[in-house]
Amino acid sequence: MTNGLTNQLKMLQCQLSFKSKNMKKFILILIAIFLIVPLAQAATLFSQNYNSLYKNETKDLWPITVTADTDGEITAEKGINLILDSQAIQILWDAVPTLTATGTAVDHSKIAATPAVQYINDYSVLHIPVLEDFSAGENVTFNGIRLRAYHYDFGTRYIGLDINGDYVADVQDVNRIEVISTALTDHTPPYPPTNFTATLATDLESVTLTWTMPPDFDLIGAILDRKITRGGQTREVNVFSNMTFTTYTDTVVQLGDVITYKLYATDNVNYSDKVEQTVEVKGTVAPETEPPATEPPTKEEKTEIDMLNSLYNYYKVRYAIKCLSPTTSLCLWAKIDIVYTQELTGKSDVSVSLSANEISLISSRIKWPEARYQTKCVEAEIPDKTCPALEKSLKRAHYFID
Numbered sequence: 576m577t578n579g580l581t582n583q584l585k586m587l588q589c590q591l592s593f594k595s596k597n598m599k600k601f602i603l604i605l606i607a608i609f610l611i612v613p614l615a616q617a618a619t620l621f622s623q624n625y626n627s628l629y630k631n632e633t634k635d636l637w638p639i640t641v642t643a644d645t646d647g648e649i650t651a652e653k654g655i656n657l658i659l660d661s662q663a664i665q666i667l668w669d670a671v672p673t674l675t676a677t678g679t680a681v682d683h684s685k686i687a688a689t690p691a692v693q694y695i696n697d698y699s700v701l702h703i704p705v706l707e708d709f710s711a712g713e714n715v716t717f718n719g720i721r722l723r724a725y726h727y728d729f730g731t732r733y734i735g736l737d738i739n740g741d742y743v744a745d746v747q748d749v750n751r752i753e754v755i756s757t758a759l760t761d762h763t764p765p766y767p768p769t770n771f772t773a774t775l776a777t778d779l780e781s782v783t784l785t786w787t788m789p790p791d792f793d794l795i796g797a798i799l800d801r802k803i804t805r806g807g808q809t810r811e812v813n814v815f816s817n818m819t820f821t822t823y824t825d826t827v828v829q830l831g832d833v834i835t836y837k838l839y840a841t842d843n844v845n846y847s848d849k850v851e852q853t854v855e856v857k858g859t860v861a862p863e864t865e866p867p868a869t870e871p872p873t874k875e876e877k878t879e880i881d882m883l884n885s886l887y888n889y890y891k892v893r894y895a896i897k898c899l900s901p902t903t904s905l906c907l908w909a910k911i912d913i914v915y916t917q918e919l920t921g922k923s924d925v926s927v928s929l930s931a932n933e934i935s936l937i938s939s940r941i942k943w944p945e946a947r948y949q950t951k952c953v954e955a956e957i958p959d960k961t962c963p964a965l966e967k968s969l970k971r972a973h974y975f976i977d
Contacts, residue, residue: 617644617648617745617746618641618642618643618644618648618649618736618738618745618746619640619641619642619644619746620639620640620641620657620734620735620736620746620747620748620749621639621640621642621748621749621750622636622637622638622639622640622734622748622749622750623637623638623639623640623750624637624750625637625750625751625752625753626722626750626751626752626753627752627753627754627755628666628722628724628752628753628754628755629724629754629755629757629759630724630725630726630727630754630755630756630757630759631724631725631726631757631759631760631761631762631763631793632723632724632759632762632763633669633721633722633723633724633762633763634721634722634724635719635720635721636720636721636722637750638716638717638718639657639716639717639720639734639748640678640714640715640716640717641655641714641715641716641717641736642712642713642714643680643709643710643711643712643713643714644711645711645712646711647708647709647710647711648709648738649680649705649708649709649713649738650705650708650709651704651705651706651707651708652740653705653737653738653739653740654702654703654704654705654740655686655702655703655705655715655736656700656701656702656703656736656737656740656742657700657701657703657720657734657735657736657737658699658700658734658735658736658737658742658743658744659699659700659732659734659735660732660733660734660735660744660752665724665725665727665754665792666722666723666724666725666732666752666754667697667698667699667722667723667790667791667792668694668698668699668700668701668720668721668722668723669698669721669722669723669763670694670698670766671692671719671720671721673689673692673719674689674690674692674703674717674718674719674720675688675689675717675718675719676688676689676690676703676715676716676717676718677715677716677718678713678714678715678716679712679713679714679715680709680713680714680715681715683710683713684706684707685705685706685707685708685709685710685713685715686703686704686705686706686715687704687706690703690704691704692704695742696742697790698766698790699790700737700742701720703717722752723763724754725791725792725793726761726792726793727754727792730753730754731751731752731753732751732752732753733747733748733750733751733752734747734748734752735747735748736748760844761793761842761843761844761845762845763845764842764845764846764847764848765789765791765793765794765840765841765842765845765846765847766789766790766791766840766847767789767838767839767840767847767848767849767850768786768787768788768789768797768838768839768840768847768850769786769787769789769850770785770786770787771784771785771786771838771850771851771852772784772785772786772852773836773852773853773854775828775854775856778902779828779830779856780826780828780902780903781824781825781826781828781902782824782825782828782834782836782854783822783823783824783825784799784822784823784824784825784836784838784852785821785822786821786822786838786850787821788819788821788840789840789847791840791842793842793843794840794841794842795817795841795842795843796816796817796818796819796840796841797815797817797818797819797820797821797838797839797840797841798813798815798816798817798818798838798839798840798841798846799813799814799815799818799823799836799837799838799839800812800813800814800836800837800839801813801814801825801827801834801835801836801837802834802835802837803827803832803833803834803835804832804833804834805829805831805832805943806831810942816841817841826902826936827936827939827940828856829856829904830856830857831856831857832854832855832856833853833854833855833856834853834854834855834856835851835852835853835854836851836852836853836854837849837850837851838850838851838852879919880919880920883915883916883919883920884920886916887916887920887922890909890912890913890916891913891925893909893912894906894909894910894912894913894925894927896909897909898910904940907933907936907937907940908968910927910929910933911929911937911968911971911972911975912968912971913925913927914927914928914929914975915971915974915975929975934975934976937972937975937976938976941969941972941973941976944965944968944969945969947965948962948965948966948969951965952965952966
């Protein structure tokens with residue numbers, strides 16, 4: 576009796592042990608299924624290795640492979656969008672002329688071997704066009720993708736894959752990106768400014784420039800150079816440097832001018848490629864924008880103060896007439912005479928003064944009469960009859976700008 580009971584207990588124990596082992600296997604199978612199913616339902620993004628960059632460096636990344644899931648998901652409509660981590664504000668895609676692509680999707684003509692890529696959303700999205708929807712399991716590997724890192728540390732970030740076309744990462748790369756602190760010299764120039772426009776005013780006396788600054792994170796500002804051809808002579812000058820504004824109005828404009836504006840962006844040590852706009856101020860060339868060559872004669876030699884007193888009423892009348900159009904150069908020269916006279920003679924019955932902008936205009940426009948004075952009055956064997964009046968006007972202009 577005892578032996579029979581013992582044998583029954585042993586059989587029951589074996590049955591329970593068998594059921595327990597099967598239950599464990601069943602649970603393991605379920606876990607494996609849960610682990611495998613999500614991977615099979617999403618496209619994958621895989622870098623060959625993790626990427627390490629120094630600050631202020633531009634570098635090729637390890638090859639990146641994109642594989643379609645069981646439902647495809649990589650489509651001709653959306654293309655492939657590689658997204659920089661939304662927190663990685665200190666890196667941008669570096670624009671390269673071509674990328675190369677290999678893999679089964681290339682073999683099946685689903686994507687070009689050298690796709691025509693685009694860099695959008697301020698170089699945070701790399702868009703790669705797809706020619707035909709991928710089938711399940713088709714893949715493409717990209718070589719030549721580059722990043723540019725700036726002088727900030729940000730630790731570990733990951734590249735993402737946007738499948739829906741909303742420029743938000745749906746899949747994350749398995750390998751990370753790290754930027755390492757170093758004193759490496761910055762050899763990466765900023766991206767050039769964009770949306771550069773030049774609009775000539777309807778009165779043909781000014782040009783308004785507008786542009787958009789690039790997204791680089793070590794940017795200092797913009798540089799503007801102006802090359803102007805006037806009367807057969809060409810001069811090029813720097814208008815401003817390292818400025819962060821995005822609009823500028825150029826008033827050094829005359830009928831007949833051909834003006835080319837060259838705009839750059841700059842960081843601490845580099846200049847971007849230039850962007851250009853050329854404006855031609857068409858029309859009949861205006862007379863020299865300098866004061867009349869002659870003034871009412873005086874009966875006898877006088878001191879400058881006496882002369883200014885005698886000419887004051889003449890200057891007032893001329894100022895009232897010439898400044899009916901207050902933005903012309905003739906008005907500016909008439910204003911110089913009346914303000915100069917009032918300051919030296921102590922008069923103040925005419926409410927007029929020179930603004931900071933007008934003094935800046937004098938500084939830029941005085942080059943032309945100075946060149947004429949040098950040619951016709953200094954270098955000429957027989958000085959021109961206008962030299963005394965021209966010398967007087969130059970003296971008065973320098974009184975304000977010097």
